[in-house]
Amino acid sequence: MMLNRKDILGLKDLTVEEINLILDTADGFRDIATRKRKKVPALQGHTVVNLFYEKSTRTRTSFEIAAKRLSADTVNFTASESSVGKGETFIDTVRNIEAMHPDVIVVRHGSAGAPHMLSKMIKPGVINAGDGAHEHPSQALLDMLMIRDERGGFEGLEVAIIGDIAHSRVARSNIYGLQRMGAKVRIAGPATMIPIGIEKLGVTVAPSVEDAIAGVDVIMMLRIQLERQSQVLFSSMREYSRQFGLNAKRLELARKDAIIMHPGPMNRGVEIDPFVADCQRSRILNQVTNGVAIRMALLYLVTGGGN
Amino acid sequence: MKTLIAGGKVIDPSQGLEGDFDILIDGKVIAKIDKPGKIKLDGKGKTIDARGCIVAPGLVDMHVHLREPGYEGKETIATGSEAAVAGGFTSLACMANTNPINDKQTVTGYILAKAREARCKVFPIGACTVALEGLKIADMGEMKEAGVVGFSDDGKTVMNAELQRRIFELAQQLNMPVLVHAEDEHLAADGQMHEGAVSTELGLDGRPAVAEEIMVSRDIMLARTTGCRVHIQHVSSAGSLELIRWAKTKKLPVTCEVTPHHLTLTDENIGDYDTNCKMAPPLRSAEDRKALIKALADGTIDAIATDHAPHGILLKMIEFDKAAFGIIGLETALALTLRLVDETKLTLMRAIEALTVAPARILGLDVGTLQVGKAADVCIFQPDKTFVYTPERIRSKSKNSPFINWELPGAVRYTMVDGKVVYTG
Numbered sequence: 001m002m003l004n005r006k007d008i009l010g011l012k013d014l015t016v017e018e019i020n021l022i023l024d025t026a027d028g029f030r031d032i033a034t035r036k037r038k039k040v041p042a043l044q045g046h047t048v049v050n051l052f053y054e055k056s057t058r059t060r061t062s063f064e065i066a067a068k069r070l071s072a073d074t075v076n077f078t079a080s081e082s083s084v085g086k087g088e089t090f091i092d093t094v095r096n097i098e099a100m101h102p103d104v105i106v107v108r109h110g111s112a113g114a115p116h117m118l119s120k121m122i123k124p125g126v127i128n129a130g131d132g133a134h135e136h137p138s139q140a141l142l143d144m145l146m147i148r149d150e151r152g153g154f155e156g157l158e159v160a161i162i163g164d165i166a167h168s169r170v171a172r173s174n175i176y177g178l179q180r181m182g183a184k185v186r187i188a189g190p191a192t193m194i195p196i197g198i199e200k201l202g203v204t205v206a207p208s209v210e211d212a213i214a215g216v217d218v219i220m221m222l223r224i225q226l227e228r229q230s231q232v233l234f235s236s237m238r239e240y241s242r243q244f245g246l247n248a249k250r251l252e253l254a255r256k257d258a259i260i261m262h263p264g265p266m267n268r269g270v271e272i273d274p275f276v277a278d279c280q281r282s283r284i285l286n287q288v289t290n291g292v293a294i295r296m297a298l299l300y301l302v303t304g305g306g307n
Numbered sequence: 308m309k310t311l312i313a314g315g316k317v318i319d320p321s322q323g324l325e326g327d328f329d330i331l332i333d334g335k336v337i338a339k340i341d342k343p344g345k346i347k348l349d350g351k352g353k354t355i356d357a358r359g360c361i362v363a364p365g366l367v368d369m370h371v372h373l374r375e376p377g378y379e380g381k382e383t384i385a386t387g388s389e390a391a392v393a394g395g396f397t398s399l400a401c402m403a404n405t406n407p408i409n410d411k412q413t414v415t416g417y418i419l420a421k422a423r424e425a426r427c428k429v430f431p432i433g434a435c436t437v438a439l440e441g442l443k444i445a446d447m448g449e450m451k452e453a454g455v456v457g458f459s460d461d462g463k464t465v466m467n468a469e470l471q472r473r474i475f476e477l478a479q480q481l482n483m484p485v486l487v488h489a490e491d492e493h494l495a496a497d498g499q500m501h502e503g504a505v506s507t508e509l510g511l512d513g514r515p516a517v518a519e520e521i522m523v524s525r526d527i528m529l530a531r532t533t534g535c536r537v538h539i540q541h542v543s544s545a546g547s548l549e550l551i552r553w554a555k556t557k558k559l560p561v562t563c564e565v566t567p568h569h570l571t572l573t574d575e576n577i578g579d580y581d582t583n584c585k586m587a588p589p590l591r592s593a594e595d596r597k598a599l600i601k602a603l604a605d606g607t608i609d610a611i612a613t614d615h616a617p618h619g620i621l622l623k624m625i626e627f628d629k630a631a632f633g634i635i636g637l638e639t640a641l642a643l644t645l646r647l648v649d650e651t652k653l654t655l656m657r658a659i660e661a662l663t664v665a666p667a668r669i670l671g672l673d674v675g676t677l678q679v680g681k682a683a684d685v686c687i688f689q690p691d692k693t694f695v696y697t698p699e700r701i702r703s704k705s706k707n708s709p710f711i712n713w714e715l716p717g718a719v720r721y722t723m724v725d726g727k728v729v730y731t732g
Contacts, residue, residue, distance in 0.1 A: 111626030113580030134510030197504025
């Protein structure tokens with residue numbers, strides 16, 4: 001089976017079959033990481049450009065390692081958005097890169113919709129590595145792989161996502177993906193961080209973090225930033241931690257075998273208690289490991305792999 | 308020079324006229340209106356065949372951005388007026404956010420000098436505050452003497468209520484209207500579109516309806532306090548309409564306008580980040596749109612105005628949150644309004660009123676009428692003839708429109724300014 005699309009822009013438009021294909025492909029790639037020679041020739045002769053307009057260590061490294069394990073040639077292009085206004089437009093930059101015939105462009109951009117605009121204008125495949133507060137498909141897919149590993153599937157699972165939903169692309173992609181696969185999603189956070197109309201995406205907005213966590217299979221904590229641009233969304237880190245942070249006491253409300261996830265980078269002691277972050281039920285580092293496998297699968301599939 | 312417009316159906320809301328009439332134009336003015344065939348030219352002058360057409364007063368757009376001086380790459384007074392007459396408009400009121408800003412009589416004078424070469428009449432609007440900064444009141448008196456017909460900081464909201472009160476008091480004394488862009492800048496902040504389920508889905512910051520409603524309510528109360536004629540520009544939310552309705556029942560000197568795009572599109576039209584659907588105030592929900600149409604029909608909304616805002620592709624073919632706000636509208640306004648008439652949501656009489664005499668009265672302009680003795684500004688269009696709004700036919704210098712390639716009704720056949728045909732379609 002193969003993927004009939006050149007781009008991975010978001011979870012919103014992926015079908016159940018496509019998600020399963022990506023997860024299965026990633027599953028198959030996983031053992032490469034444990035081999036002595038961590039390399040397969042699948043993408044030999046392919047060029048992958050990592051075009052990052054926002055600071056990112058984890059995601060960019062993960063994509064780079066994924067491409068290299070598949071034997072692709074990788075180029076990292078880090079552009080600062082501030083210089084964009086002065087010189088070249090985003091489109092011109094991308095067209096210049098396109099002229100060098102890459103096969104895939106992995107793009108991270110602060111503007112929601114930037115990868116979508118790009119995908120319509122260029123021939124190479126586009127993988128969205130995070131666009132504004134919109135989507136972060138590879139993150140959601142690696143989260144889903146983690147959950148599938150733990151629970152064997154998604155049907156009937158209860159997942160709580162807690163934090164700044166309004167500004168979270170991770171939340172949106174997970175909401176689309178998990179619900180498409182049959183899980184139920186509850187969200188919680190300060191009222192200032194719950195965007196208007198979010199329930200239209202199918203989620204339940206819990207009145208408190210306790211309500212959100214009660215009886216769930218998965219707790220997904222989001223990184224918190226109290227100030228966005230000039231807006232102040234919450235009083236203090238301390239207050240946030242008291243009202244919305246995940247601690248041992250709140251963890252008890254979840255199912256006994258519930259797992260804890262966090263897309264990183266963590267603010268230890270704010271949204272998550274330092275001890276809880278490292279406890280047995282935490283899967284935070286496993287997520288990172290899965291990330292490489294998911295990104296290998298995405299690169300492989302958008303370049304026609306599986307055909 | 309005499310011109311006879313013969314065989315058309317005349318609609319002139321300024322005198323409640325609707326029916327088959329011929330119109331005689333003598334020189335620059337309307338000379339006679341009579342039953343079909345009654346007026347004879349006796350070989351002198353020409354006849355315009357208006358059979359199958361509506362003959363209306365030339366349209367009046369009380370809200371355009373002509374970008375000159377300062378942004379001639381986007382539009383000039385000349386190109387903007389070309390677009391205007393192609394859309395049936397014969398009078399435009401242009402906003403002050405040029406460069407330099409029209410906050411003094413020298414700039415007003417420059418605009419009026421350029422306007423002499425325009426295809427249609429151009430009436431400048433002066434800034435309320437110096438440099439549109441919302442800090443210091445501009446010299447409104449000298450601008451009035453130079454020829455502005457109203458004051459506005461359009462594009463920005465005077466956030467200081469005390470300053471707004473002083474502006475209203477001084478404008479009232481000058482007997483001039485103040486046109487307000489009502490959006491609380493703190494609430495609208497960095498919002499890119501209407502705040503709602505669609506902005507949540509797209510991950511874009513929202514401009515909530517309450518940002519507009521708060522400023523509409525503030526300015527209504529200040530109109531009551533000062534007696535100033537306050538005109539709310541581009542109303543977009545159902546909540547604002549409730550406030551304006553209240554103001555009108557209290558007989559306060561408050562009027563408002565709506566744009567064709569707010570009557571036609573909703574936030575859903577942004578779809579896959581279409582920057583040609585980005586403007587301020589933003590396209591709102593389907594419920595808001597429905598309320599706007601109803602309010603236009605019942606007269607709560609006085610006028611239709613385009614907020615014609617040309618931007619080049621450098622500001623539109625970019626990331627959504629970096630793209631400029633605004634779209635062009637002069638060449639689609641009549642057609643989009645006629646769509647509502649076709650859908651029977653609006654009478655043709657009311658539609659033409661909102662595009663002619665209503666905005667003319669708000670600005671105190673002696674246009675937008677076919678009364679005998681008045682300037683012969685005429686718009687002749689064929690309601691059942693459609694056209695496709697292709698990029699090639701756009702006369703504006705900029706092509707930032709969400710209606711490109713739409714098939715639209717009501718092709719303009721002739722536009723006349725002061726008795727002279729300035730556009731033939």
